[in-house]
Amino acid sequence: MKGNVIGFDPDTNTGAISGHDGRRYDFATADWHSHDRRPRHGDLVDFAPEGQRATQIYALEAAYVAPSFGAFYFSPSGRISRSQYWLRFFLPVFVIGLIIALLKGANGETHSGPFTTLGTLFQLLVLWPGIAMLVKRIHDRNKSGALVWLLYGPLILLIVFGVAAIFAVTSGSEAASSLGVLSAVLGVIVAVVAIWFFIEFGCMRGTIGENRFGPDPVREA
Secondary structure (H helix, E strand, C coil): CEEEEEEEECCCCEEEEEECCCCEEEEEHHHECCCCCCCCCCCEEEEEEECCEEEEEEEECCCCCCCCHHHHHHCCCCCCCHHHHHHHHHHHHHHHHHHHHHHHHHCCCCCCCHHHHHHHHHHHHCHHHHHHHHHHHHHHCCCCHHHHHHHHHHHHHHHHHHHHHHHHHHHCCCCHHHHHHHHHHHHHHHHHHHHHHHHHHHHCCCCCCCECCECCHHHCC
């Protein structure tokens, strides 16, 4: 029979399962046969019922359910595989950006124009999906999505100090040199972190099997 773990107390080594027959079954650690992990709330399990007791309990890996269009592009929850990231996000964004750049060149635009405006709007449009995609790739490696700030934190500071340095140069401010050095240092940090992110979250396979962020997406990717 299948069911879901509804609770486990590590102090007493006892827990309870809600069977798919609508009944509750108690169990002890001795009944748990998935020794590579401890029981967790919500775990899908297969077990043999004996009265009100669950025995021969084995954790089952939850099946990966492909997210909807909105959840895939805008939600940072869950996991995505490398192929999902590169083929369903990066490649379309790259192709559309390239087309807009070619149209800008064909129209003779340098600093302004309809296609320049379109390019800016497109960059703003894909900003959040890009962050959400990256967070899910981080999750696929079984790491906290908060790591995204290691990239975007210095990047935001680089933009701020870079703009400030430009204004300082144009206004002849003595702070221009210091702001320029700071921007250069931030640029190096961003480059180093970006290389790390590309290798680990862009090229390396995610956790094999289910991790704390969800089922393995490779099976359905």
